[in-house]
Amino acid sequence: MNHMKFQGLHNNFKAIVIGGSAGSFQGITKILSQIPGDFPLPVIMCLHRLKHVRNGFIEALSIKSIKDVIEPYDKEPIKRGKVYLAPANYHLSIELGHYFSLSTEEMVNNSRPSIDITMETASYVYKNKLIGILLSGANKDGALGMKRIKDSGGFTVVQDLADCMIDTMPAAALEITKIDHTLTVDNIIKLFFEIHNLYK
Amino acid sequence: MQEIHIVDIRKLTEIIKTKYGYDFTNYAISSFKRRILRILELYKFSGVDALAKKITDDPVFFEEFISEITVNVTEMFRDPSFWRILRDKILPNILLNHKRVSIWHAGCSSGEEVYSIAILLKEMGILEDSKIIATDIDDRILERARSGVYTVKNMELNEKNYVRFRGENELNKYFEVKNGLAYMDKSLVKDVSYRKHDLVNGIVFNKFDIVLCRNVMIYFNQNLQNDVLKKLHESIFKYGYLAIGSKESLIWCEIANKFIVVNNEEKIYKKIKE
Numbered sequence: 001m002n003h004m005k006f007q008g009l010h011n012n013f014k015a016i017v018i019g020g021s022a023g024s025f026q027g028i029t030k031i032l033s034q035i036p037g038d039f040p041l042p043v044i045m046c047l048h049r050l051k052h053v054r055n056g057f058i059e060a061l062s063i064k065s066i067k068d069v070i071e072p073y074d075k076e077p078i079k080r081g082k083v084y085l086a087p088a089n090y091h092l093s094i095e096l097g098h099y100f101s102l103s104t105e106e107m108v109n110n111s112r113p114s115i116d117i118t119m120e121t122a123s124y125v126y127k128n129k130l131i132g133i134l135l136s137g138a139n140k141d142g143a144l145g146m147k148r149i150k151d152s153g154g155f156t157v158v159q160d161l162a163d164c165m166i167d168t169m170p171a172a173a174l175e176i177t178k179i180d181h182t183l184t185v186d187n188i189i190k191l192f193f194e195i196h197n198l199y200k
Numbered sequence: 201m202q203e204i205h206i207v208d209i210r211k212l213t214e215i216i217k218t219k220y221g222y223d224f225t226n227y228a229i230s231s232f233k234r235r236i237l238r239i240l241e242l243y244k245f246s247g248v249d250a251l252a253k254k255i256t257d258d259p260v261f262f263e264e265f266i267s268e269i270t271v272n273v274t275e276m277f278r279d280p281s282f283w284r285i286l287r288d289k290i291l292p293n294i295l296l297n298h299k300r301v302s303i304w305h306a307g308c309s310s311g312e313e314v315y316s317i318a319i320l321l322k323e324m325g326i327l328e329d330s331k332i333i334a335t336d337i338d339d340r341i342l343e344r345a346r347s348g349v350y351t352v353k354n355m356e357l358n359e360k361n362y363v364r365f366r367g368e369n370e371l372n373k374y375f376e377v378k379n380g381l382a383y384m385d386k387s388l389v390k391d392v393s394y395r396k397h398d399l400v401n402g403i404v405f406n407k408f409d410i411v412l413c414r415n416v417m418i419y420f421n422q423n424l425q426n427d428v429l430k431k432l433h434e435s436i437f438k439y440g441y442l443a444i445g446s447k448e449s450l451i452w453c454e455i456a457n458k459f460i461v462v463n464n465e466e467k468i469y470k471k472i473k474e
């Protein structure tokens with residue numbers, strides 16, 4: 001495996017949030033199939049999905065994933081090295097005591113779960129110790145969340161527009177804030193490897 | 201989105217507590233903060249201080265505030281599989297020993313859940329033998345619940361849920377569309393008692409066979425969840441049932457050992473200890 005260096009990366013991060021929408025499923029499953037079993041950070045995913053289909057999605061994501069994908073319950077503590085997915089039809093927030101809260105508030109950017117909400121609350125809790133990754137998608141959800149992460153000194157990555165099935169979402173983030181890295185899915189996987197290395 | 205500080209939120213909840221007796225101190229901070237921000241935007245307040253002043257000076261506005269601070273999003277037959285289990289397993293079980301069933305909807309919002317249960321009971325032929333009480337902290341939403349009028353757009357979703365619930369009829373047997381609004385058949389809820397009740401500071405007022413408190417405690421922090429659960433526990437007959445939202449859990453609650461899990465997918469619990 002060839003190493004890649006990422007400007008601004010260190011081993012003091014506490015969590016990773018990933019946002020994705022239309023066209024992100026393949027990328028996500030590819031990333032999950034590569035995240036090592038002993039990857040140290042919690043990975044919190046907020047993906048747009050069918051609102052009224054409670055089951056199926058998590059199974060589909062889990063098939064190739066090395067780690068189990070967990071749909072957290074309300075007030076579930078966030079643990080190191082676990083992979084979490086926002087449940088269908090609930091917004092997923094991170095609270096100061098490092099646990100999740102769910103809510104059925106109005107949709108944000110036509111979405112519930114909303115990536116902005118997950119990213120903004122994560123950024124409030126983890127400040128500059130947060131990595132935000134925004135993948136393919138057809139709307140603007142996540143752009144404000146990425147800006148919040150960047151403004152709080154976190155580490156930001158969007159999927160390379162040419163690598164996206166639909167690039168509206170990462171493009172929206174690039175438009176309103178300076179993003180640290182624009183990476184293909186394959187290079188996002190290398191980023192995970194590099195983090196894994198740094199924490200050894 | 202602007203940021204507001206927790207100290208300012210604390211000041212606000214103190215004022216509300218002193219002046220009106222409602223205690224929002226232990227609401228989950230992430231969603232509570234978003235609700236405050238939303239109100240600041242909606243009413244164009246310059247900040248939390250201005251909002252606090254308005255609340256202090258204007259009790260009528262405070263009612264509006266309660267209505268805006270609470271999250272009222274709801275559906276009929278939300279999680280259709282939950283309602284199926286209620287019909288096929290839980291209620292038949294209760295009816296083995298009782299002729300009448302008493303049900304409390306704690307946090308009934310605009311009443312969709314009440315119509316769901318009324319339709320379900322009617323199709324089981326036991327609506328007349330049931331006692332339903334529906335409560336919420338929000339007076340305005342209770343008014344909506346009593347009126348039984350919903351938007352056609354929401355009814356579309358409700359109809360989809362009803363189909364997946366596998367009801368006996370078509371949902372539209374239970375409502376009439378006039379002027380673009382859906383008017384529910386009110387005979388379904390003629391015996392339902394809608395009341396204002398605060399789960400946080402309110403008293404335990406009765407005992408029930410089933411308490412539904414779904415997607416209400418997600419707005420509370422862990423401490424408050426514990427306190428409210430104690431009250432819910434007291435409000436259930438021994439061997440009665442508690443239903444919470446499908447993404448809520450009792451695992452982290454002190455009182456969990458007084459319940460057993462009847463259905464983990466649908467989060468239905470049975471009280472086994474006083």
Ligand SMILES: C[S@@+](CC[C@H](N)C(=O)[O-])C[C@H]1O[C@@H](n2cnc3c(N)ncnc32)[C@H](O)[C@@H]1O
Pocket residue numbers: 104270271272273274275278306307308309310313335336337338341397398399400413414415416419445
């Ligand atoms: C999201 S709704 C839940 C509606 C319905 N049970 C469902 O699951 O679809 C939450 C409701 O809880 C009510 N609520 C919030 N705090 C409360 C309190 N302290 N006491 C009683 N009801 C409360 C709100 O007014 C709101 O109507």
